[in-house]
Amino acid sequence: MTDLLEIRNVWKRFPMGGLxxxxxxxxxxxxxxxLTADKPEIFTIIGESGSGKTTLxxxxxxxxxxxxxxxxxxxxxxSRNMNxxxxxxxxxxxxxxxxxxxxxxxxxxxxxxxxxxxxRQFLKTSDRAKIDAAMDDALQKVGLSLKEIxxxxxxxxxxxxxxxxAIARALIPNPPLLIADEPVSMVDASLRMAIVNLLRSLRDxxxxxxxxxxxxxxxxxxxxDRLIIMQKGRIVEMGDARVVLSDPEHxxxxxxxASVLSSEDAGQGKLAxxxxxxxxxxxxxxxxxxxxxxxxxxxxxxxxxxx
Amino acid sequence: xxxxxxxxxxxxxxxxxxxxxxxxxxAVDDITMSIRRNExxxxxxxxxxxxxxxxxxxxxxxxxxxxxxxxxVRYHFNGEEIDPTTASKEDLKRIRWKHLSYxxxxxxxxxNPVRRIxxxxxxxxxxxxxxSGPAFRERVEQHLSSLKLPPSVxxxxxxxxxxxxxxxxTxxxxxxxxxxxxxxxEPTTALDVVVQKEVLSMIREIQQKMGSSVxxxxxxxxxxxxxxxxxxxxxxxRLVEEGPTRQMFFAPKHPYTAHLVASxxxxxxxxxxxxxxxxxxxxxxPPPGCRFHPRCPLAIDKCRTDxxxxxxxDTDHRTACWRWQDVRPLDGAPTxxxxxxx
Numbered sequence: 350m351t352d353l354l355e356i357r358n359v360w361k362r363f364p365m366g367g368l369x370x371x372x373x374x375x376x377x378x379x380x381x382x383x384l385t386a387d388k389p390e391i392f393t394i395i396g397e398s399g400s401g402k403t404t405l406x407x408x409x410x411x412x413x414x415x416x417x418x419x420x421x422x423x424x425x426x427x428s429r430n431m432n433x434x435x436x437x438x439x440x441x442x443x444x445x446x447x448x449x450x451x452x453x454x455x456x457x458x459x460x461x462x463x464x465x466x467x468x469r470q471f472l473k474t475s476d477r478a479k480i481d482a483a484m485d486d487a488l489q490k491v492g493l494s495l496k497e498i499x500x501x502x503x504x505x506x507x508x509x510x511x512x513x514x515a516i517a518r519a520l521i522p523n524p525p526l527l528i529a530d531e532p533v534s535m536v537d538a539s540l541r542m543a544i545v546n547l548l549r550s551l552r553d554x555x556x557x558x559x560x561x562x563x564x565x566x567x568x569x570x571x572x573x574d575r576l577i578i579m580q581k582g583r584i585v586e587m588g589d590a591r592v593v594l595s596d597p598e599h600x601x602x603x604x605x606x607a608s609v610l611s612s613e614d615a616g617q618g619k620l621a622x623x624x625x626x627x628x629x630x631x632x633x634x635x636x637x638x639x640x641x642x643x644x645x646x647x648x649x650x651x652x653x654x655x656x
Numbered sequence: 657x658x659x660x661x662x663x664x665x666x667x668x669x670x671x672x673x674x675x676x677x678x679x680x681x682x683a684v685d686d687i688t689m690s691i692r693r694n695e696x697x698x699x700x701x702x703x704x705x706x707x708x709x710x711x712x713x714x715x716x717x718x719x720x721x722x723x724x725x726x727x728x729v730r731y732h733f734n735g736e737e738i739d740p741t742t743a744s745k746e747d748l749k750r751i752r753w754k755h756l757s758y759x760x761x762x763x764x765x766x767x768n769p770v771r772r773i774x775x776x777x778x779x780x781x782x783x784x785x786x787x788s789g790p791a792f793r794e795r796v797e798q799h800l801s802s803l804k805l806p807p808s809v810x811x812x813x814x815x816x817x818x819x820x821x822x823x824x825x826t827x828x829x830x831x832x833x834x835x836x837x838x839x840x841x842e843p844t845t846a847l848d849v850v851v852q853k854e855v856l857s858m859i860r861e862i863q864q865k866m867g868s869s870v871x872x873x874x875x876x877x878x879x880x881x882x883x884x885x886x887x888x889x890x891x892x893x894r895l896v897e898e899g900p901t902r903q904m905f906f907a908p909k910h911p912y913t914a915h916l917v918a919s920x921x922x923x924x925x926x927x928x929x930x931x932x933x934x935x936x937x938x939x940x941x942p943p944p945g946c947r948f949h950p951r952c953p954l955a956i957d958k959c960r961t962d963x964x965x966x967x968x969x970d971t972d973h974r975t976a977c978w979r980w981q982d983v984r985p986l987d988g989a990p991t992x993x994x995x996x997x998x
Contacts, residue, residue: 397848398819507935508703537702538875542919543931564848567878571921571929594923608849610856610878612905612920612990620857620882627850 351424353386353525353558354409359418361404361582376404378582379418386423386525389556391548393569393590395605396579402562405579406528409560410445411436422526441471444519448531450511454503460514461499464488464521471522487517490555491547509540516547520557527551530562545572566609570594578602581634584641588648598650601630659732660837660869661691661714666727668713671720681940683709683722685893688966691837696863696870698884698901700877700916702936706893707873708841714871715758715839716740716748731756733836753784757830759840759859766826767814773825774810781832799832800825802865803858820851824858831862838863838870845874856883877916881905881990886972889913892937892947895966899973905990909975909983911952918986927988946978954979 361377364370378401384392396402407413408420411427420427422443431439447453454460461484468480485495491513503511512532519527529548533541549572551557563569569576573590578601586599597603604626633653641649668684683706691697701707712718713729724741731738733755738747740756760766767776777796782788787795797807803824814822823843830838840859844852860883863870872883880887881901888898889912897910908914919929934951937943943950949959958978966976977983985991 397850510935538877538916538919540702540931542921542929545921546929546931566849567921567923570923571926591926605849606923608853609923610853610882611922612878612881612917613922614881620853620860622850622853622857 351386352383352421353423355383355421356381356405356409357419357421359405359408359415359420361401361408361413362416375582377401377408377415380405380577380584381418382577382584382587384526384558384560389525389552389558390574391552391559391561391572393561393563393573393576394579395563395566395569395576397564397605399581400579401582402579403530406445406530406560406562410443410528411439437471441522442524443526443528444522444524446512446515446519446527446529446532449535450508450515451503451535453515454511456503458502460501460503460506460511461495464498464514464518467518467521483521484517487520488514490520490551491517492543493517507540508536509543512536512540512544513547516544516551520551520555525556525558527557527559528562529559531564532561533568534563534565541568548572566594566605578605580630583634583639583651584649585633585651586648587641588644588646592646593648598644598648600626600633604630658693659690660693661732662728662730663687663689663714664728664730666710666713666729667725668709668718668722669725670709670722679940682706682893682942683939684713685942686727687890687893687895688727689888689895689898691869691871693836693869694863694867695885696860696872696883698880698887699871699873699890700875700880700887701890702875704936704939705890706939707890709893710890711839711841711871711873713741715756716743716752717758731837753781753830753833753835755835756837757833757835757839759827759830759838759843761842761845766829767822769814771813772810773812773814773817777810777829777832780829784833796828796832800828802862803828818851819847820855823847823851823855827855827859827862831866834866834868836868838868840870840872842874844879845876852879859883878920889916892942893939894947894976896948896977897975898966899970899975903970903973906985908985909969909973909980910948910977911954911979911983912948914983914986914989918989920990922990925988929988930986946976954982 359377359380362373362375365372365374394402404413408415464484465480468483469475472483481495488494488498493513498514533544536544545568548559548561552559561573570590576590576593577584577587580601586593586597586602597606607626608622636653639651639653642652643649666684666687670681670683672679699707709722712722713724729739729741733751738751782792785792805824809817844855847855884901886900887904889896891912897913904913905917908917915932921929932951937947945961946959946964949955964976964978966974968974969980
């Protein structure tokens with residue numbers, strides 16, 4: 350069995366302060382997980398801002414180098430010193446989708462030009478018919494068509510359509526892995542489900558694995574197969590999405606679940622969070638020595654020495 | 657009934673003239689609503705539905721090309737009536753912060769990055785409060801402590817505070833003068849779940865303590881579920897349904913509302929959720945009849961030609977749909993008990 354993506358004890362350390370300062374911050378600490386190539390899955394990374402989830406995604410994309418540890422994609426190390434050809438090859442296999450579609454596209458540039466230049470770059474062809482076919486094919490996958498998009502500027506499309514175009518662009522080289530960094534947090538509620546359902550159909554119908562980064566537990570439960578929960582750079586819980594979210598074990602995971610606003614008790618004004626839960630989660634974040642321990646149901650939970 | 661704000665038949669359009677061709681965008685089209693004392697009124701709607709334009713009119717922050725074309729807006733503060741669309745600058749200055757205040761979306765764009773928090777407080781609140789020096793400082797510190805902020809934040813610059821703390825500072829700014837009417841425009845969209853809940857409970861707590869009215873705008877229905885006493889749904893510039901929170905969630909009478917509450921994913925449920933097809937209408941050229949008909953599963957011929965009026969279907973519950981009697985909660989909608997805690 351080969352791994353599509355393997356993350357081995359990855360650390361990322363950023364220096365803080367001026368030239369003489371020795372302070373640093375560990376944005377990602379000792380992260381390890383792998384995605385198998387045999388079965389496509391949606392792997393979710395959950396955490397609040399500052400938990401290191403975006404840094405981890407940037408390292409997988411090769412935009413950031415790990416300070417320690419290794420990231421292997423199909424057995425090959427993802428590193429900055431790839432030559433241009435290898436880098437293109439890697440980029441055609443791992444594609445990003447970003448948070449805000451209005452910022453991802455230049456407002457003065459037509460959408461189809463983005464799609465066309467991606468197709469030209471990765472399919473290494475300048476045959477107009479082939480490029481159009483590839484664009485239409487990718488747009489069909491996200492429920493749009495080239496006829497609708499051709500000649501349109503970003504402001505002419507709604508946020509949901511634009512985000513779908515961003516996903517279509519990422520799908521042009523037929524990548525086995527898509528990295529989606531909060532793809533729905535800027536999209537309206539009524540269109541959010543369209544994007545989430547699309548990620549689901551990419552997995553089920555087109556065999557694309559997705560790393561889905563979010564802080565929304567409800568959509569994570571809805572689509573993901575496995576997940577990790579990160580707190581201040583550390584993975585605190587990892588396992589099957591349904592198992593972990595139905596009954597989270599780590600105090601931080603429990604706090605996250607308790608903070609989800611439910612529509613079941615609409616109108617009752619239930620908003621109080623137990624302050625002890627917050628205090629406990631914050632206390633554990635500062636505990637120095639800890640390790641992940643396996644539980645009988647297959648999940649990994651961080652345990653702390655002397656806690 | 658003790659109302660603080662009466663909006664009657666309000667129409668506010670963006671009127672533009674390019675090269676002699678005039679164009680109008682009907683952002684707010686014939687909205688009638690009233691806000692009572694001591695309640696949280698939630699306004700829901702997707703982006704470009706006109707909710708921000710409505711808020712601009714209510715907050716007296718209208719700038720051309722947005723103009724009120726028809727209708728009236730009336731505040732009742734201390735027995736005094738004031739219309740924010742026609743009031744003079746002096747009158748508006750008098751009611752701002754003391755009676756009418758505003759919590760904005762991005763805390764970073766409200767707080768001046770090169771001024772300490774205490775200076776910002778002095779700029780905003782010193783004049784309306786009419787306090788000087790130590791008395792003012794004491795009042796501010798007291799108010800901040802009720803928001804669980806230590807007095808030391810007054811000496812900080814905005815960048816030194818976390819996102820949640822900054823948002824609490826802006827809530828503090830908006831509430832320090834104990835206003836009767838607060839407009840909150842997506843105050844928690846940029847925040848994480850844990851912080852979001854904390855900020856929301858703080859807004860609710862402070863509203864209950866002061867007995868003021870809050871108009872709370874967001875597109876996130878799960879926030880409305882837990883915050884609002886009543887909810888108004890805006891679609892393409894029109895109020896399409898309005899009612900008490902529980903009724904809106906468990907017995908919606910407009911297909912758009914039914915869709916909104918059913919599309920919320922929940923932990924413990926993986927059934928496929930339907931997404932609403934089509935895209936929001938262009939307000940420069942809205943569809944005739946009911947503006948929701950191109951996306952509506954219940955649409956009949958009448959919906960394509962006639963505009964449905966906002967009719968009362970239950971106590972406090974109004975809807976603008978020709979077929980409201982046929983609207984049923986969709987699959988996957990929350991199933992709370994209507995009777996509980998009403």
